[in-house]
Amino acid sequence: MANRKDHERGEKRVVYATKRVDYLDAADNWEKLNSIILVESTRIVNNKESTHERIYISSLTHDCPQKYANLIREHWEIENRLHWHLDLTFREDDSRVRKDNGPVNLNIFQKFGLFLLTHECTLKV
Template identity: 45%
Template sequence: MIQDHYRMVNGKTSEELVYFISSLPPKVRQLARHVRNHWRIENQLHWSLDVSFAEDTSRIRKGDGAANAAIFRRLALSLVKRDQSEKRSLRAKRLKASWRFETLLSYLTGITA
């Protein structure tokens, strides 16, 4: 399957041609939908990590530090996303958990006070 991507940034257009290999039957629209859904989920995760944890600006470079920090960021993100007790941004929830032990405990246990 071949997919053509266009995007415009600051008035400048770029084009990318992407190839996908699959053992699924060649139902192009169905495959395209699956590919778009995969990248939508992937982009949401990375966007959330960057906005909530400034992951792109991390200066951890030595040994396994970057991989270990990424694991803990994803764990923290999943805990914060799981909480539905109040309407706040993920970043605001993360900051609140760092300021209040009770909030952190509720995120970790899933029990709201």
């Protein structure tokens, strides 16, 4: 279980993990499926409580749900940092591209552009 309080939000996460994947009918569809993780997040924003459940599958075999909680949190911190960088560089949040595949295509080009910018090594004076 993890508790956080950021930006006037209270959040509690409970993580359940099992290595018992044999009861899933579709377990054979995922090569190296070793564990199933359920994250139950309860947030309080402006005195309103909401609960969301997310299910993850993994090839890892940890016995400790806290290890999964840490890995999942690290993953989302990386995702959030990438979004922050894209928004800062390309003003992604201000984009008006909303139709069809436009948002996905634009995001691909922005990530590629960000990759090129971060790997640019020429000397600039």
